[in-house]
Amino acid sequence: MDGSLLLAIDQGTTSTRAILFDATLAPLRVASRALPQHFPSPGWVEHDAEDIWAATLATLREVAEGVDAARIAGIGITNQRETTLLWERATGRAVARAIVWQDRRTADHCARLVAEGASPLITARTGLLPDPYFSATKLAWLLDAIPGAREAAARGALCFGTVESFVLFRLTGGRVHATDASNAARTLLFDIHRGCWDEDLLRLFDLPAALLPEVRDNAAEFGMTDASVTGVALPIRGMAGDQQAAMMGQACFAPGMVKSTYGTGCFALMNTGPTAVASSHRMLTTIAWQLGGLRCYALEGAIFVAGAALQWLRDGLGIITHASEADALSRAADPAQRVILVPGFTGLGAPWWDAGARGAILGLTRGTGRGEIVRAALESVGYQTRDLIEAMAADWPGGAPQILRVDGGMVASDWTMQFLADLLGMPVDRPTVLETTAMGAAWLAGLQAGLMAAPGEGAAHWRLERRFLPMMARAEADERQGAWRGAVRRVLSEARPA
Numbered sequence: 283m284d285g286s287l288l289l290a291i292d293q294g295t296t297s298t299r300a301i302l303f304d305a306t307l308a309p310l311r312v313a314s315r316a317l318p319q320h321f322p323s324p325g326w327v328e329h330d331a332e333d334i335w336a337a338t339l340a341t342l343r344e345v346a347e348g349v350d351a352a353r354i355a356g357i358g359i360t361n362q363r364e365t366t367l368l369w370e371r372a373t374g375r376a377v378a379r380a381i382v383w384q385d386r387r388t389a390d391h392c393a394r395l396v397a398e399g400a401s402p403l404i405t406a407r408t409g410l411l412p413d414p415y416f417s418a419t420k421l422a423w424l425l426d427a428i429p430g431a432r433e434a435a436a437r438g439a440l441c442f443g444t445v446e447s448f449v450l451f452r453l454t455g456g457r458v459h460a461t462d463a464s465n466a467a468r469t470l471l472f473d474i475h476r477g478c479w480d481e482d483l484l485r486l487f488d489l490p491a492a493l494l495p496e497v498r499d500n501a502a503e504f505g506m507t508d509a510s511v512t513g514v515a516l517p518i519r520g521m522a523g524d525q526q527a528a529m530m531g532q533a534c535f536a537p538g539m540v541k542s543t544y545g546t547g548c549f550a551l552m553n554t555g556p557t558a559v560a561s562s563h564r565m566l567t568t569i570a571w572q573l574g575g576l577r578c579y580a581l582e583g584a585i586f587v588a589g590a591a592l593q594w595l596r597d598g599l600g601i602i603t604h605a606s607e608a609d610a611l612s613r614a615a616d617p618a619q620r621v622i623l624v625p626g627f628t629g630l631g632a633p634w635w636d637a638g639a640r641g642a643i644l645g646l647t648r649g650t651g652r653g654e655i656v657r658a659a660l661e662s663v664g665y666q667t668r669d670l671i672e673a674m675a676a677d678w679p680g681g682a683p684q685i686l687r688v689d690g691g692m693v694a695s696d697w698t699m700q701f702l703a704d705l706l707g708m709p710v711d712r713p714t715v716l717e718t719t720a721m722g723a724a725w726l727a728g729l730q731a732g733l734m735a736a737p738g739e740g741a742a743h744w745r746l747e748r749r750f751l752p753m754m755a756r757a758e759a760d761e762r763q764g765a766w767r768g769a770v771r772r773v774l775s776e777a778r779p780a
């Protein structure tokens with residue numbers, strides 16, 4: 283028995299992965315399952331809790347097959363954040379489909395909160411703002427929509443949680459209803475300065491405290507899996523929201539370091555150390571991690587559509603059959619055409635926060651073909667990232683970061699990474715292991731198991747695969763960014779927050 287393997291579960295928006303890592307955080311085995319998406323109404327996005335659970339169990343069993351359980355030092359769970367689940371405490375059965383972070387059905391509730399002047403309280407306590415992206419209004423919506431749910435919630439018969447909490451509950455056979463500080467920080471209900479659920483916010487959203495999970499450090503004893511579920515009892519020792527886990531996988535341990543993850547959406551996070559920096563530029567302030575009761579904070583820019591634009595080109599328009607075709611099509615596209623795609627399919631996130639905005643393709647001519655449209659989808663990722671990085675640089679006393687570390691499914695696109703470096707005018711570093719989210723969860727479990735050094739004591743697990751250096755003239759980059767902002771202004775809704 284050496285107890286030096288770590289097992290990460292990464293429950294993402296479009297897939298669930300389980301990855302077995304060795305003690306140097308090198309991935310040994312990966313199992314993956316796609317997650318079905320449900321779009322029952324315009325702007326609504328749902329996941330079936332049983333799909334999440336079935337994929338979690340299947341991937342976990344697949345990577346653990348034939349491995350001596352005594353060699354597994356711990357499991358780390360990481361997850362799509364904010365996605366809201368409500369389930370019966372007695373049975374673990376979800377009472378409705380999960381409402382996914384991208385879902386906009388609570389836009390009116392958020393607009394009401396803004397109109398009633400609740401924004402300053404919400405931002406001061408949570409570092410967030412009233413937007414349907416976060417969990418609280420989704421939870422309130424479920425309690426109102428399901429007959430009897432409010433009464434059952436008040437007597438403690440229901441559990442609320444985001445995906446990590448639901449997965450933990452099921453893995454432990456219903457014994458543990460808990461979450462971690464990084465996930466709690468995304469609910470609109472958690473005071474990120476005091477590190478606890480906030481009574482005033484519970485009142486504001488009319489939610490009973492009996493629903494809430496207990497909040498633990500990111501590296502902690504979360505309980506043992508139930509042997510009847512996983513075959514043998516294994517310790518769960520790490521937990522973090524996927525974007526915070528990616529920060530750890532990217533070893534962004536020093537204040538001022540930034541990573542950006544390109545999956546379905548794009549999430550750029552800057553480490554701000556023990557200081558919760560309040561943004562004057564519509565960035566989010568969030569908990570990066572809490573270890574030994576001490577919190578490290580981050581500034582975050584969240585954009586809702588990155589790789590999802592390619593999914594739309596593939597599944598909605600059918601003009602590509604696989605995302606990997608996008609690079610060749612973009613290289614071959616006419617450089618003289620300036621087509622701009624604003625991917626506001628589910629509204630716009632940071633720095634616009636406009637739930638009513640919708641997407642647009644501008645600059646079409648008779649010569650525009652699929653290459654120019656695909657290239658515009660890749661370019662939209664660069665433009666959106668530059669908006670975030672400039673906003674963060676304006677908030678952070680240390681100014682602009684020197685380097686951007688990138689990860690997520692979309693960084694396979696060399697073309698996109700080069701365009702990103704060109705627009706930002708800074709190096710873009712792609713690591714050897716792109717499963718940085720799972721790596722972060724494994725790192726947390728390893729930290730708790732005593733296998734890893736604490737942050738700041740070295741970042742031996744991070745290795746550079748390729749650095750993209752800026753080649754575009756600054757004047758051209760600035761002019762392009764200006765044209766992008768002009769395009770965004772044309773899709774903003776009249777009702778957007780001032």
Ligand SMILES: Nc1ncnc2c1ncn2[C@@H]1O[C@H](COP(=O)(O)OP(=O)(O)O)[C@@H](O)[C@H]1O
Pocket residue numbers: 294295296297544545546547588589590591592593605606607608609690691692693694695
């Ligand atoms: N070669 C590629 N070029 C561009 N985008 C890609 C490529 N391969 C995958 N993607 C995009 O990456 C996204 C999937 O990344 P992933 O990190 O698995 O997402 P998530 O965690 O949100 O489920 C998809 O939206 C897909 O369009």
Ligand SMILES: O=P(O)(O)OC[C@H](O)CO
Pocket residue numbers: 293294295296361362363364383523524525545546547
């Ligand atoms: O599943 P991902 O990688 O798209 O991440 C989703 C985010 O956590 C939403 O906040």
